[in-house]
Amino acid sequence: MKSENTNVNQDSISHNAELEIIRVENLHKNFGENEILKGVNLSVKQGEVISIVGSSGSGKSTLLRCINLLEYPTKGKIMFEGTDVLGDKSNQNTYRAKVGMVFQHFNLFSNMNVLQNCITAQVMVLKRTKEEASENAIKYLHKVGMAEYVNARPAQLSGGQKQRVAIARALAMNPDALLFDEPTSALDPELIREVLKTIESVAKDGMTMLIVTHEMTFARRISNKIAFMSEGVIEEIDTPDVVFDNPKSIKLKNFLRV
Amino acid sequence: MFFETVGNILERYGSMFLDGTLVTLYISLLGTIIGLLIGLLIGIVRTIPLSTSGEKNITPRFVLLKIVNFILSAYIEIFRGTPMIVQATVIYFGLAEVAGIDLEPIPAGVFVISINTGAYLAEVVRGGIQSVDISQFEGAKALGLSHWQAMLKVILPQTMRNIMPALGNEFIINIKDSAVLNVISVTELFFVTKTVKGVIYKTYEPFLIAALIYLILTFTVSRILRLIEKKMAGKANFVLTSSNLSADDLMFMEGKEV
Numbered sequence: 001m002k003s004e005n006t007n008v009n010q011d012s013i014s015h016n017a018e019l020e021i022i023r024v025e026n027l028h029k030n031f032g033e034n035e036i037l038k039g040v041n042l043s044v045k046q047g048e049v050i051s052i053v054g055s056s057g058s059g060k061s062t063l064l065r066c067i068n069l070l071e072y073p074t075k076g077k078i079m080f081e082g083t084d085v086l087g088d089k090s091n092q093n094t095y096r097a098k099v100g101m102v103f104q105h106f107n108l109f110s111n112m113n114v115l116q117n118c119i120t121a122q123v124m125v126l127k128r129t130k131e132e133a134s135e136n137a138i139k140y141l142h143k144v145g146m147a148e149y150v151n152a153r154p155a156q157l158s159g160g161q162k163q164r165v166a167i168a169r170a171l172a173m174n175p176d177a178l179l180f181d182e183p184t185s186a187l188d189p190e191l192i193r194e195v196l197k198t199i200e201s202v203a204k205d206g207m208t209m210l211i212v213t214h215e216m217t218f219a220r221r222i223s224n225k226i227a228f229m230s231e232g233v234i235e236e237i238d239t240p241d242v243v244f245d246n247p248k249s250i251k252l253k254n255f256l257r258v
Numbered sequence: 259m260f261f262e263t264v265g266n267i268l269e270r271y272g273s274m275f276l277d278g279t280l281v282t283l284y285i286s287l288l289g290t291i292i293g294l295l296i297g298l299l300i301g302i303v304r305t306i307p308l309s310t311s312g313e314k315n316i317t318p319r320f321v322l323l324k325i326v327n328f329i330l331s332a333y334i335e336i337f338r339g340t341p342m343i344v345q346a347t348v349i350y351f352g353l354a355e356v357a358g359i360d361l362e363p364i365p366a367g368v369f370v371i372s373i374n375t376g377a378y379l380a381e382v383v384r385g386g387i388q389s390v391d392i393s394q395f396e397g398a399k400a401l402g403l404s405h406w407q408a409m410l411k412v413i414l415p416q417t418m419r420n421i422m423p424a425l426g427n428e429f430i431i432n433i434k435d436s437a438v439l440n441v442i443s444v445t446e447l448f449f450v451t452k453t454v455k456g457v458i459y460k461t462y463e464p465f466l467i468a469a470l471i472y473l474i475l476t477f478t479v480s481r482i483l484r485l486i487e488k489k490m491a492g493k494a495n496f497v498l499t500s501s502n503l504s505a506d507d508l509m510f511m512e513g514k515e516v
Binding site for chain 1: 393394396397398399400401402403404407411412415416419492495496497498499
C-alpha cells in the first residue's frame with residue numbers, strides 16, 4: 001500500500017505539466033464476499049502507455065473493467081480528464097465512448113460485417129453521418145490492415161484478424177484513451193505477432209493506453225511504465241527498466257522469476 | 259366408393275373448405291405475429307437490468323421493475339398453464355356477460371391466439387436474449403451504446419435468429435390448435451368440417467380432407483421457415499474488396515450483393 005502511494009505522488013510531481021487522462025483513487029471492487037480490488041491508485045497521463053502485469057486473479061482485468069464501468073466499483077474514485085466519472089451517471093455512455101476497450105475475446109458484433117461493426121457506434125453515439133463514419137472506419141481499417149475485409153463477418157475471420165478489426169473499431173471512435181484487456185491471450189501463437197504489431201503502431205501514434213498483458217517482452221518494449229499488480233493493489237509501478245531489472249518487492253521478484 | 263365420396267364432398271363443399279382454410283391461416287398467422295410482438299416486448303422488459311450501476315439499492319426503478327416483472331410472470335404462468343380451449347371460452351363469453359363486450363368470433367379468436375402465443379414466446383424471447391453471449395453486450399457498452407441501442411442494434415437481431423426455430427414451431431402449433439376455436443364459432447377449418455359432417459352424415463371422409471389440408475399447410479410453412487432461417491444465417495463467403503475503395507463505393511455496395 002505504502003509503496004504505491006509514494007509512486008503516485010512522485011508521478012504527479014515529475015509530470016505536473018502533462019495532462020492527466022485517467023486518475024484512479026483508492027478503487028475497491030467486491031464481488032460478494034470477495035474483495036478483488038483493495039484500493040488501487042493509478043495515474044495515466046496523456047500519451048502514456050502503461051502495461052499492467054501480474055499473476056491471474058491479481059485484479060488486472062477487473063481494474064480495466066472498472067475504469068470502463070463494465071464493472072461498477074464498490075468504493076473509490078475515477079477521474080477522467082478532471083471529471084469524476086462515478087459522480088454523474090447520466091454521462092456514463094459518453095464517457096465510455098471516449099475510453100476505447102479491446103477485449104480478450106474481441107467482442108465483435110456477430111450480426112454485422114466488419115464495416116458495420118466499425119460504424120454503428122460512430123453513428124449512434126457520436127451522431128456522425130454514415131458517410132463520415134464509413135470514411136473514418138476505413139481509415140482505421142487500413143491502419144490495421146483489414147480494409148479489404150469490410151464485407152466479411154466476424155465468424156469468417158481468424159482470431160488475429162478479429163482482434164485487429166476490434167482495434168480499428170475502438171480507434172474509429174477517436175477515443176482519448178484505449179484499454180486493452182489481454183488482447184492476445186485468446187490467440188494462437190502465430191497470430192499474436194500481428195496483433196502486437198498493430199498495438200505497437202497505435203502506441204507510436206501517441207495514443208494513451210492501458211494494457212493488461214502477459215507478453216513481457218512486448219510490454220517492456222512499448223510501455224512508459226509497468227504496473228505490477230498483486231492481490232488487488234498495484235504493488236510496484238515504474239519504468240520498464242526499473243521494474244524488470246531492479247524489482248523492489250519480493251512478490252515482483254517472484255513473479256518475474258517464473 | 260371412398261374416392262367417390264371425397265370427390266363429391268370437394269365438389270359440393272370445396273369452397274367452404276377453402277374459406278375455412280383461409281380463416282385458419284389468417285388467425286394463426288396474425289395471432290403468431292401479434293404474439294411475437296407481445297413476446298418481444300415482455301422478453302425485453304424482463305431482461306432490463308434491475309440496477310444501472312450494479313448497486314443493490316432499492317430505488318423507485320427497482321421497485322417498479324419488480325412489480326412489472328411480477329405481473330408479467332403471472333400472465334405467462336396463467337396463459338401457459340391453462341388450455342387454450344378454456345381460455346377461448348372464458349374470454350369470449352366472459353367478456354360478453356361481464357363487460358358487455360360482444361366480440362366477433364374471428365377477432366376474438368385472433369385475440370386468444372395472440373395472448374396465448376405471447377405467453378409462450380415471452381419465455382422463448384427471454385431465453386433468446388440471454389443466449390446471446392454477454393460479450394456482445396459488453397462490446398456495445400464499451401463503445402458507449404446505451405442499453406436500448408445495444409438491444410436494438412446488436413442483441414435483438416441475434417435474438418431473432420436464435421428464436422426462429424421456436425417461432426416456426428409456435429406458428430405450426432397455432433395452425434393446428436386454432437381448431438379449438440370452433441367452440442366460440444370461429445369459422446376455421448375444423449368448424450367448417452364439422453358443419454359439412456352435419457350436412458352429409460359422413461364423419462371420417464370430411465375430417466380426412468381436413469387432416470390433409472392441415473398437413474399441407476404445416477408442411478409448406480415449415481419449408482418456408484427453413485428458407486428464412488437459411489437466409490438469416492447469412493452468406494457463407496465474402497468478397498475481398500480492393501483496399502483503395504472510397505467510402506462512397508462502400509455505401510453503394512452495401513445495399514447490393516457484391
